[in-house]
Amino acid sequence: MAGGRKFLGHVALLLPPFGWLTLFYLGSLFILLLSAFWQVDSMSGEVIHDWTLDNFRQLVSDATYRIVAQRTIGIAALVTVTDIILAWPLAYVIARKVGPRLKLTLLVLVALPLWSSMLARIYAWRLILGHDGVLNWFLRAAGLPEQSFAFTNVALWLVFTYLWLPFMLMPLVAALERIPASLLDAAGDMGATPWQTFRTVIFPLAIPGMAAGSVFTFAVTLGEYVTPMLVGGAGSEFIGNVVYSNVGVSGNVPFAAAFSMVLLVVIGAYMLVARRFGAFDGA
């Protein structure tokens, strides 16, 4: 009897979060899935509830959407790789080379930008990269040729890399911290050079950290639309921008739903890969 009551208690505890997720998360995903098979009347803007595969046919037959998808995935991958390269030296220093006091200071410094609005930071990059921006002042002062990265995919790559670097750094620090010093000592005792130790011991053990970081850098970049809108130029549209303009501008929710399905599939597949590399282990 007491056991039964306890069981009921557990159910009561679990019901609100599960109910919430089912209703608002899975529910809206389900409606999204449904609406991808509907159409919209371009004159009245009303959704026509006839089943059709036209949205998907258009996605496949029109090269535009393939190009947009390739750009989105390509830049997300590039940002991930760049962030891994940038994060390594700093993460290694923070995790293994400095005392607890300096470590805390460095971690706070890394996290500091996250306390300000993301929009403000993106706009700041417009001021840096603009034709009359800060970067060109310095280049001019140094007698170097001026850059014109503003409103290009290069600007996108720079800003994304900047935005998500802390999210790659933190998990990498955590992964590097967890490597027992005894393993490194053992490698040294067995005659491994520092490079061999790094390649065969440290790097493999840090893979789960990089995988966890890449979930942020890759998956979040993939779904972005604000940054391309603000710092991208002609030919910088992401999947998110096409979805945004179909919902907020054209009022074509069904087509937006169909395209966001592509995003959902890519991110789902990526999560499975990341899990294989231990992104979600331990934490």
Next chain:
Amino acid sequence: MKGFTTALLMASCCTALVAQAHAADLPGAIGKGEGDLNVVAWEGYADDAWVKPFEQQTGCKVHRKYVGSSDEMVALTRMGGGKGFDVVSASGDAALRLIFGHNVQPVNMSLIPAYDDLMPELKEPSFNTVKGVHYGVSYEWGPNILMWNTKAFPVAPTSWAVIYDKAHAGAITVPDNPIQIADAALYLAHVKPELGITDPYELTQPQMDAVVALLKEQRALVKKYWALASDEVDLFKSGDAQVGSAWPYQANTLRAAGVPVQDTIPTEGATGWADSWMISAHAEHPNCAYLWINHVMTPKVQAQQALSFGETPGNTKACAEMDAMQPGSCKQYHANASSAYFATIKFWKTPMKACGNGQNTCLDYGAWQRAWQQVKQ
């Protein structure tokens, strides 16, 4: 305009019923203001210069939402079942979509005194009047202009060719808007007459293919497609853009900020807009809505709006007010001879399947939106 008539005939079967149903509930008088007014408008259309006096006179507190394109305007007014706004300043290409989408209600013109002073062309234009039922009060209108920085262009350009010219790669900006296709079509109608483009809003598939090809070439030269007027102002201020398609509003704003820009209507002519104030079918503050329309239709506000945006007022009485505020401005904005000038502008309208020549081979707006996405990639 011919295209409209055909399409209207097609659509009239369905709208007639709705129009009659609504006509019965037209308000007979404007009551006391409800205290609030939700406005969806073009940037610069609800300026403090005339919003503040309106709030004081009527007690209707104005809540503004600005948009940068007709599509955005339509999307915003349809959001939440159309309950989020009371009045909207819709251009000709959005107005008809709002009427067909049942998003706006008929207006009782006997409650709008300024109606008698409207230009004859704007009393019952096909974009806001369906089967004799008025769904909006014509407001102001103007051309999409070519704007450039005089530092980069010592010699003033006279043709739209300049925004398709590789010599200006990376310094060009154009609006991020499917209706921008019409600008390219207008240009092509002059440089490639063999395409047979007669109306830039009535394009067949082969004509559209040619326009898209031109616009794709242009994409490589475009620094950024601007979504809001303020975006373009920023681009010209920072020097990232030096030439582009603009509204007179941006040119005025930039000149006021000390940026050396000039503008013109190029020799090929220009597309343009004719806006109407329309009232939501679900307006929660209809009295404030009528009060607002009457306020902005007064010669004084018409003149203020015309000067601040750089457009032509619909109210023919505004001329004297304009000259009083800025001598010579009535002539400058063609408010003294508006009819002749009106005929030179290709006003925005919603592209439809029915071409003006009675054939159904033209592309509808859905196809235009897809084509624009292909251009932007």
